[in-house]
Amino acid sequence: MSAPASLELRVTGRVALQTVFLAPLASSMFSSASLLSNLCEVNPNCQLRPRFSDGSKTHPYCSKSCANQAKLSTQPPGLSASNSQSANCDFCGVRPKFVDGKQTHPFCSRSCSKNAMAQNSLRKPNVKGTCRAPGCQKPAHANANGTSGSYCSLSHKTLGETICLMCKQAPKQPQSHFCRAACAYDAEKNGPMILEIPAGHVTFKSVADQFKASWRHTEKDCPPVRRVYKIVATRATQASYKAYQRTVENAGHFVASGRSPGNENRRWHGTQRECNLGDKGNAQFCASTNCSLCCIIQSSFDISLSGAKTGWGRFGKGIYTSSTSSKSDDYSYNDCSSLFKAILLNKVIVGEGCKLTHDSPLLTAPPAGYDSVLGEKGGSLNYDELVVYTNAAIQPSFLVIYEP
Template structure:
C-alpha cells in the first residue's frame, strides 16, 4: 500500500508499479516534503524515508547538499540535551528493571506520588494513566524515557549504547508491552494438551551491530525479490519463531544476565554469536528436512528441546526473528536438503504426514537471529 495515504494500493500501469495510488497522493507527498520559501531562499527539502534521529516522526533536514541527523533545530537541541542527561544518568544509575518503589508509590521513573486507588479499593501500580503508559513503554536501555515507535529504545544515544555492549540481555519489566507481547505469544502457541506454564522473565537479546547488519542485509535482499510488503506482510516475511536448546548455566535466572564461557552451553553460544550451520547434527546426527536451522511457531514443541544441565526452577526458550521469505511446504521427511528448493527461501514443514507440529527451517545463518530469552516454569 501507498506509504503516503496507507489506504489504497500503489498504481500499476501494467508494466510498472508506481510509488503512489494516484496524482493526488503524489502531489500531497511532494508538498509535504517542502517547507515554504523564506525571502529569496529556495524551498527547503526533506529526504523522504529518513526520519529524525530524535523524534523519529519527521524526515531529517536536507539543506541541498547535506542530510542532517535531525528534522529541526529544536530536535537537535533536545537530542543533545537528552544525550547529556542520559550520559549523566548512566554513570550514576544502575539499570535494574526488577527494583520497585515502595508499596503505594508510583512505579514510574523518578515519581514519588501515591498510586491510584481502584474502585474496588485495590491499589494500582501508577499514580496516573500517563505514568502507566510510560511504565508500559519504557526504553529498555535507560528505563527513563518512553521508547520510540518500532524500537526498544528511546533515542539514538541508547541505540548506540546497546550496539556497543552487544551481545547483551535487557530484562523487560513485567508490566511492559513487550513482556505482554512475548508472554501472550508463548501462551497462544502452546498447542500440546499439557497445561501451559507461566512466563516469569523476559529478556530482550541485543546482538552485536555487525551481526544485526548482516541479518538486515539478508532481509532486504529477500524482500527485494519477494516484495512481501506489497502483499501486506512484513519485510522479508519476517516472523517470530521458537527454539529450545540446552542450558548449562543459570543465565536467565534472577540476577543472572551475563553469558557463561562454556563452549558447550548452547544457550549462551546462540545468544553470543547466533546460530551456526557448522554445528548442525551435533546432537541428533540428522535433520528431518536436511541441514538447516530449525524453529517452530509452537512453543510447546520447542519446550521439548529445552534442557537444563543446571539446578534451576525455570526453563529457557528463545524467541527468534526469522526471515521466512517464500516458504516451500512439506509434510514428509526430506533429509537430503542442504538448501531450500530453487525459488524458495525456507521450508515450511506442516502438521500432518510425519509431523505432529510445525517446523520452520532456514538454510543460511543470516536468516535468523535470537530476539528474546523467555524464562518459564517447567
C-alpha cells in the same frame, strides 16, 4: 564507547595538579582535625573552603553550589532527571558526555554506559502497592474493587508500559525499543547483551501473549512467563541479517502483498542452558562453549552445529524453529540447577517457504525457488517447523524465562 584522548589527558592532568598542590596542605592544614571539621563537606571536589555561617548557624557546605552538588550526589547515579538535559554524563554526572562528531551520547565512556545498565538491571523492584514507574514510590491507584493498581497516574502508566529499555528514563519511540538514536546506538555498541523488560511493558505483554497463545500441546499446561529480556546482537550480526532480509525482499516483493520485509516472522527455539542466565535478573553470559543458550545469544545461530545434539534433522541440515511454543519447550532443558526454563523468540526471514509434510533428511538447502522449508502439521509432524539453511536468515530477539 571510550572517551576521547583529549578528555583522558584533561582528567589525568587535573588529578596530577591536585596531587601537587594538595600534598603540602596534607602535612599542615589537614593535620588539624578541628580545622578539617570546619571545612566544606563536599569531598573530594571541595573540602578546601570553610563552611558557611549565617551568624546563627554553621551550614555543612561553603556555598549553594556545593550544597546542590551534595544533594545530587545523594541520588543514585543515572537517576537524576536533570542529568539527561545536562552536558555531563547521565551516570556519573562529572565528565562531559561523549560526542562522536555526529551525536551526543548519554554517557562519558563505555564504562559508565555499562555501569548504568548494570544498575538498571539490579535496581530493586518497587514495593508492592506502589507505582511501577521507575523511581516512583507513590501509592498505586486504587481500583474500584479495592485492589491496588500498578501505577499512580495515567502518565506513569504510559511511561511504565513504553519505557526505553536502555536508559529507562523516557518513553520509547514507535517501532523501536529505545527513546532516541543515542540509546539505540549505545545498546548496539555494547552488544551482545540482554536487557530486562519490565513486567508491565507493552513488549513484555506482546512476547508473553505469543508464548501463551502458541502453547498448543493439550497434555501439558501452559506455564507462566516470569521474565523477558530483549537481546541486543552485535553490529555484525545485525548487519548480516538486514542484508539478507533486503536480498530476500528484493526478490520476493513481500511488502507489496501486505507482509513484512522478507516475510519476517517470530518463531520459537528451545535449546540447552548450562548456566542461570535470565534467572532473577541475571544478565551475565557464562564462559562455557557448551552452553548453547549463551553461545546463540552472543554470536547467533551456527548451521554447522545442526543436528549435533539430536543426531539428525527431519528436513536436513538447517536451523529449526516453530510457531508452537510448547513444541520448542520440548527442546529446552537445563544442565544446571534452576527453578526455571529458558526459550528463545527469534526473528526469521521466511521468504518464500516450501511446504513439506514428509521427512527430507538429506536437504542442505531449500528446494529451488524457495527460501525456507515449512514443515506442516500432518504426515510425520504433529506440530509445525520452520527451517532455514543460512545463518543470516535468523536472529535471536528475546529470551523468555518461564516456569517448568
